[in-house]
Amino acid sequence: DVKVTQSSRYLVKRTGEKVFLECVQDMDHENMFWYRQDPGLGLRLIYFSYDVKMKEKGDIPEGYSVSREKKERFSLILESASTNQTSMYLCASSLGGLNTEAFFGQGTRLTVV
């Protein structure tokens, strides 16, 4: 079974803290994604990576950065967490090329207080 694993299911952080959300996939997928999901706003793409060290901004990259040093791991970084970054964060991966089926992790519910 393809597995996309997010490091935490629930996280509480303080305003101004640096926050790392980690995502690991075990299927040698080329593409990895970070989304946030908020009620009424649906799933919004933050960042996308199609190869190691490669990244593309999604629809809402402001306040976030990403790191992909190894193929299997894609990290989302909140340099200085703010309360408006309280959200559900979802990571996904896909093989790429003709095979575009994406697999999602279970999500990390981040609360910034």
Add this chain to the structure above:
Amino acid sequence: DAKTTQPNSMESNEEEPVHLPCNHSTISGTDYIHWYRQLPSQGPEYVIHGLTSNVNNRMASLAIAEDRKSSTLILHRATLRDAAVYYCILIPFGNAGNMLTFGGGTRLMVKP
């Protein structure tokens, strides 16, 4: 980027077929039509995808209009476990990677 339009919500009775529509009038020739669904408290999961021809798999069928400006996801016999938000997405093939961008989706409610 080509966008999709879906109804906000639909209701179905258990054991009956469900037809979930999606309009994508600005679709380009290299866009694949994908459907995902998101069950409560879970990440989205892939359902089906197609390019021009109708497609079937164990979960659902995808009917694509001849002009590709619309498509319909068909659940042949809805169950309570099919209650979810269904997303219709266009994924362009040929770019570096395959960026996956979600719209609002259709919330399907299934009545016993």
